[in-house]
Amino acid sequence: MPDLFHPQMMGYLESLVPQRHEVMLEMEARAREIGFPIIGIAGGQFLYQIARMMKATRIFELGSGYGYSTAWFARAVRENGGGVVHHVVWDEKLSSQAKDYLGRLGYSDIVQFHVAEAVETLKATEERFDLIFNDIDKVGYPASIPVIKERLRPGGVLLVDNMFLHGSIFDPANTSEAVQAIRTTTKLLTQDPQFISSLIPIRDGIMLSYYVP
Template identity: 30%
Template sequence: MPAGQVLAHHGHSGFDRVNAVSTSEVGNVPASASVGADHPNAETWSYAELFHEESAAAAEAREAGRAFGAVPVSRGTASTLTVLAKAINARAVVEVGSGAGVSGLALFAGMQPDGILTSVDIEAEHQNAARNAFRTVGIPNQRFRLIAGAALTVLPKLSDGAYDLVLIDADKLEYAEYSEQALRLLRPGGLLVIDNSLWHNKTADPANTDDETEAIRHTLTAIRENEGLVSTLLPTGDGLLVAVKL
């Protein structure tokens, strides 16, 4: 499969010892944690998720997101995003789904000092919260572009091969289409990152055939089979697929 093609889917610290990760602590409950506190690996998964302390600004953004239903990435996912952005010296990043700014703050923490984040979200409330989060930590306005609108309307207007990293965390039914656009936007060596790839343990269970789960499976399979990508699926948070564009 060509590098730019993903088939479209149609269809509808101060770490305290804990036994399981709670929604109140990390937001997007890790798929691994939802197996229950009695699972032999539950404490290890919790330790990994909460390994890095969260900044006060990120914690505030997390609470703000919960207040209006924008589920934030988990703490473990946030720290992974920071590492990924830092590893490739990211200067130009696209985020599909602004949430309340938790993932944006994580990306900024790993980006170059002159890096610019383009964040797309259809909900004005989400973008206002993200803007507030960025300003709280002193990120100047010229370092972020918050674009209000449907991602499939906005993304085609962005420049080919101009971005180092694209994070997808929005409508699951459109993951395949977002991914196609992302591969066009990424430079060689750029990273495609997809949150909620394990979708509350549904992706791995063939008995789950709802539209969102099937859309995620379809997207993951297409990316895995794409010869223009090298990919891996991480169990961080609710699952994080990471692919490098060759």
């Protein structure tokens, strides 16, 4: 049986995504230049599609980088009639860069910026969200799931990035802390009867988990 994932697959998927705003192209170029791990073009389109399909107006990002994934979510929220996307990073510089990019995209009124630890920030909120995106340090994934369940509305969606961890999860001899955390999180989401989960093989693997009402 031939390999399922052709080496040209991601380039092909990215070619199917409609042309982005010039600021988005700038963000993509920066990621290539400095090797910053953004969700990617096809991944961003996937996030946007899910948010649009479920008419999400309240989105919380755990680990937001310089705002590339935030931009896809903010676009969806705008087209869904308005709402809020929470952008959360530890780093003041990344937060400042995100404010610049998202401001130039016209999303300043939609995005709320936090410079803080992401899971604790989510825990401190008092609302439930339509969609939560998890892209924090991978070792922290398992402990984040109970907090996410408390803040995700019934019928909401959890998206988790890097569930292949650059292919390292496929090596049974790899028992690093990060790999073990990804494996634990995968079991938590696929074996929990409160979630219906599928692992989507876009870029580094995106887990899509529906929180059953």
